[in-house]
Every structure is written in structure tokens, then in C-alpha cells.
Amino acid sequence: MWLSRIPVRKIIKRTALAVAAVQAATIGTLLVVDHRRKRNRAPAVFPRVPARSVTAGTSEVTVYTYGEDLFYDMLGAIRQAKHRIFFETYIWKGDAVGQSFKQALIDAADRGVDVYVAFDEFANLVVPRSFFHFPDNVKVQRHPLVGGGYRFLHPRYSGRDHRKLLVVDDDAAFLGGYNIGSLYATDWRDTHARLTGDIVWDVQNAFIDYWNLSANKHRIPDRGSLHWQPTIRLHRNIPRHFVYPIRGMYLEAIDRAAHHVYLTHAYLIPDEDMLRALIQAARRGVDVRIIVPAESNHIVADWLSRGYYSQLLRGGIRLFLYQGAMVHAKTATIDGQWSTIGTANIDRLSLTGNYEINMEVFDRDVARQMEHIFEVDLSNTIELTLEKWHARHAMVKFSETVLTPLRPLL
Structure with missing residues (x-):
């Protein structure tokens, strides 16, 4: 009978709090287990498939399954750039691999290449802020930790920039799952693609559209494409x-x-x-x-x-x-x-x-x-x-x- 004297709201509130407490305890336990697991983890060993190029319509697709191979070709493309580089990533570690990308981008800007860099602030909270200091000739856009001002909880403004892509001139574009860092070079099994041919315009356009959504300065002029690519299409999630x-x-x-x-x-x-x-x-x-x-x-x-x-x-x-x-x-x-x-x-x-x-x-x-x-x-x-x-x-x-x-x- 004593249950009938307790308001329904209190029962619901207490139940919700009890469930939340159990969830918090479960998550806490999992995080402790995960920390120990990562600390004792052996070096990664897994089978690799060499990068191979195939023709698809008017473009060429090279598929990478090992980070070192991918990063070597990405850095090579950046170092050969003559006119323009678009670089966008989610995680960008300040380690040796991350530093090599940063320096290659700065060197490109120093020789007169227009360099545009975008990265997600939330994903890089553990990276020293000093790592993301660039000279003025590198145009940088940070996807904000909190966007939209008072509307930050609205779905239009709460999405992270989870994309990873690189476009060099009109010659080559890279996109896929690889973040930038030494861990991803050797210890993660991921997949990325290098694209050449007509589809490069589409990747350029994807970067330009994203950049211009938030750019208050250094807006990039849009330009149409002379070609339609029926074999490969790009799909972009745009929360805004x-x-x-x-x-x-x-x-x-x-x-x-x-x-x-x-x-x-x-x-x-x-x-x-x-x-x-x-x-x-x-x-x-x-x-x-x-x-x-x-x-x-x-x-x-x-x-x-x-x-x-x-x-x-x-x-x-x-x-x-x-x-x-x-x-x-x-x-x-x-x-x-x-x-x-x-x-x-x-x-x-x-x-x-x-x-x-x-x-x-x-x-x-x-x-x-x-x-x-x-x-x-x-x-x-x-x-x-x-x-x-x-x-x-x-x-x-x-x-x-x-x-x-x-x-x-x-």
C-alpha cells in the first residue's frame, strides 16, 4: 500500500536516476577496461593489399589499405603542387606524421601555392594548440567546438566535420577513412582512395562548398564543371x-x-x-x-x-x-x-x-x-x-x- 502514497513522478524520477547511475557505472567500468587494454596492446599485425589503380569511366581510382603507402603518395602530391591545395581532416595528430603534413603544406604556401586547410576542433582537443598555428600564407578554417551561437544544440550546427580529403591542383584527389597521424600509418586497417580525371572537380567542389559555408574571408570562387561523371558520384552529408x-x-x-x-x-x-x-x-x-x-x-x-x-x-x-x-x-x-x-x-x-x-x-x-x-x-x-x-x-x-x-x- 505504501507505493500508492508515492507520487508517480517521484517513482519515474527515481527509476530514471537509478538507470542513469547503472549506465554511468557500466560506462566507467568499460573505460577502465579499455585503458588497460590499450596500454597492454601488442603492435598491430594484419594482411595488406598493395595499392592498385583501375580505370572507372573517365577517372582512375587507386585504393589504399595501408596508411604508410597512402601518406607517402599524399605528401608526394602536396610537394608537387603548383597552384592550389585543399586539405581537410577530422583528426590531425601533432606527431611525426602530422608534422610532416604540416611542413609540406607550409612549404607549398611558401613557394606560391594557394593552401586551404580545414580541421575539426573537437577531434583535436588533445593535440597542443600550438600545433595548429600556421603562417599567414596558409588559409585555415577550424570547424568550431561549438557552432551556431545560441543555436549550438540545433542539428544544423551540432555536426562535426568528420571528412578526410585532399585535392591538389586539378590533378588528384584523396578521400576515405584515414585520419592523419603515426598510429594510422601502421597500426590501423583503413581504406582510402586516390582519384584522378574528371571526378577531381567534384571533390574540389565538395571542399569549396564546405569552406564557403562558414568563411568570413578568403572565400573560394565557385566554378562549374565541363564534364559530368556517370561512373563515380560523390555524396555529401551537409547538416547546415x-x-x-x-x-x-x-x-x-x-x-x-x-x-x-x-x-x-x-x-x-x-x-x-x-x-x-x-x-x-x-x-x-x-x-x-x-x-x-x-x-x-x-x-x-x-x-x-x-x-x-x-x-x-x-x-x-x-x-x-x-x-x-x-x-x-x-x-x-x-x-x-x-x-x-x-x-x-x-x-x-x-x-x-x-x-x-x-x-x-x-x-x-x-x-x-x-x-x-x-x-x-x-x-x-x-x-x-x-x-x-x-x-x-x-x-x-x-x-x-x-x-x-x-x-x-x-
């Missing part, structure tokens, strides 16, 4: 405009799948529509395989992702856990015809939150290369079966359940 085409790109491609869908993603936290599309594809006989890290760099994201494993496995989707290194790629290839490489993860922050960029390619040769990379990555995985998944410890299941309400945040 409430435009999120990458999610739609994925849903449409998965809906068309008739034979196989191969996804490699660092963080797999699908919304209901994405989850439904993957399961429906599997149920109509499509071979749906997803590679995710056995242990990512964000342990809370791992545990939120694992909350979907039961549904995915019961739906006929095969899950593979990447071993020995953090796999940070954001790629997919479908039916030997369609592929995407970019910066967007399968989670809310990427698909309906941040500034992102993905290339969509309709080309069999590119798809063949992406399938080969997927097969090599698959050789470094352990398949997670439904039986194995159900056998996990009861405390693990409880912790996953406790964190379920946090899924929409990521």
Missing part, C-alpha cells in the same frame, strides 16, 4: 542544409542487391531502416557479410553495436570480427557492380549528424578490387555465430541491455 544523402545511397544499394553485400565498418550501430534493409536482403537469399573490429578504439561504441548482433545473426547476416588491429574502414561492395569508399560509419552520428563524404562507384573493375580487399580482410577475422553469441556471459548481456537507451546518441 539538412541534407544526408549517404544514408539513402546505402539503403537504395542494399535494396537492389541480388547476390551479395560485403560491408566493412568500424562502428555498426544501424537505425531501424538500415537494420531492416540488411535483414530483408539476407532473407531473399543475398549473401550479407559484415566485417567489424573485434575491439575498436571506442569500447562504448563496441558495446552499443553488440546490442544489434542477435538481430543481425538471427536475420541470416554473417558477422566477422577483425583481429589484431583496429579496422576503421567505411566501405561496401555489392553484386560485383557497386562500391562505396568514404568517411561515413553506419551509425546516427555519421548518417544523420556529421559532415561526411562518400564516393559511389558503378564499375566492375573497382568492385573486383574491393571484393579482393574484402577477401583478404576476411582471412584475418573470426566468424561470430549465433551459438557463440548466445554463450556470452550473463553480466555481458546485462551490460548491453543497460546501454541500449544510449544507441540513438551514436
Whole structure:
């Protein structure tokens, strides 16, 4: 009877506080475990696929799966630049690799190249502020820690700049999942692409549009393209405009799948529509395989992702856990015809939150290369079966359940 004397609001409030306390304790425990795990982690060892170029329409696509190879070619392009460089990144470490990029950009500006640099302040809070001091001949735009003034909580202004791209003159463009730093050069398995030909204009335009959204000075003149590129398209999430085409790109491609869908993603936290599309594809006989890290760099994201494993496995989707290194790629290839490489993860922050960029390619040769990379990555995985998944410890299941309400945040 004593419960009837307690106001319903108090019961709800106490319950909410109790749940929040358990969630906080769970997250705290996970972070402690993660800190110890990272401190004792062995050097990364994983199979590599040499960079290879294939022609796609009027452009050439080179796919990189190892950071040192990519950074060597990016720095080479910067050092050969004659007219203009656009450089945009999410994380930019102040270590030896980061310093080499900074110096190459400064050297280019000193020899008369127009150099534009954009980076995300939030992602680089742990990097010394002095690292981001550039001479006046380098034009710098910081994606603000808090944007939009009093409107900072509005979705138009809360997105991070999660893009990673480089454009040098009209000659070459690079985009994909790699951040800039020594860790990413050797210890992470990621995917990036180098593009030449007509598609370079599209990447230039993507940078110019982003830059001019916030530029109070040093605005970059827009210019139209003489060519339309039917084989490769760029999709850009632009929170300021409430435009999120990458999610739609994925849903449409998965809906068309008739034979196989191969996804490699660092963080797999699908919304209901994405989850439904993957399961429906599997149920109509499509071979749906997803590679995710056995242990990512964000342990809370791992545990939120694992909350979907039961549904995915019961739906006929095969899950593979990447071993020995953090796999940070954001790629997919479908039916030997369609592929995407970019910066967007399968989670809310990427698909309906941040500034992102993905290339969509309709080309069999590119798809063949992406399938080969997927097969090599698959050789470094352990398949997670439904039986194995159900056998996990009861405390693990409880912790996953406790964190379920946090899924929409990521």
C-alpha cells in the first residue's frame, strides 16, 4: 500500500536516476577496461593489399589499405603542387606524421601555392594548440567546438566535420577513412582512395562548398564543371542544409542487391531502416557479410553495436570480427557492380549528424578490387555465430541491455 502514497513522478524520477547511475557505472567500468587494454596492446599485425589503380569511366581510382603507402603518395602530391591545395581532416595528430603534413603544406604556401586547410576542433582537443598555428600564407578554417551561437544544440550546427580529403591542383584527389597521424600509418586497417580525371572537380567542389559555408574571408570562387561523371558520384552529408544523402545511397544499394553485400565498418550501430534493409536482403537469399573490429578504439561504441548482433545473426547476416588491429574502414561492395569508399560509419552520428563524404562507384573493375580487399580482410577475422553469441556471459548481456537507451546518441 505504501507505493500508492508515492507520487508517480517521484517513482519515474527515481527509476530514471537509478538507470542513469547503472549506465554511468557500466560506462566507467568499460573505460577502465579499455585503458588497460590499450596500454597492454601488442603492435598491430594484419594482411595488406598493395595499392592498385583501375580505370572507372573517365577517372582512375587507386585504393589504399595501408596508411604508410597512402601518406607517402599524399605528401608526394602536396610537394608537387603548383597552384592550389585543399586539405581537410577530422583528426590531425601533432606527431611525426602530422608534422610532416604540416611542413609540406607550409612549404607549398611558401613557394606560391594557394593552401586551404580545414580541421575539426573537437577531434583535436588533445593535440597542443600550438600545433595548429600556421603562417599567414596558409588559409585555415577550424570547424568550431561549438557552432551556431545560441543555436549550438540545433542539428544544423551540432555536426562535426568528420571528412578526410585532399585535392591538389586539378590533378588528384584523396578521400576515405584515414585520419592523419603515426598510429594510422601502421597500426590501423583503413581504406582510402586516390582519384584522378574528371571526378577531381567534384571533390574540389565538395571542399569549396564546405569552406564557403562558414568563411568570413578568403572565400573560394565557385566554378562549374565541363564534364559530368556517370561512373563515380560523390555524396555529401551537409547538416547546415539538412541534407544526408549517404544514408539513402546505402539503403537504395542494399535494396537492389541480388547476390551479395560485403560491408566493412568500424562502428555498426544501424537505425531501424538500415537494420531492416540488411535483414530483408539476407532473407531473399543475398549473401550479407559484415566485417567489424573485434575491439575498436571506442569500447562504448563496441558495446552499443553488440546490442544489434542477435538481430543481425538471427536475420541470416554473417558477422566477422577483425583481429589484431583496429579496422576503421567505411566501405561496401555489392553484386560485383557497386562500391562505396568514404568517411561515413553506419551509425546516427555519421548518417544523420556529421559532415561526411562518400564516393559511389558503378564499375566492375573497382568492385573486383574491393571484393579482393574484402577477401583478404576476411582471412584475418573470426566468424561470430549465433551459438557463440548466445554463450556470452550473463553480466555481458546485462551490460548491453543497460546501454541500449544510449544507441540513438551514436
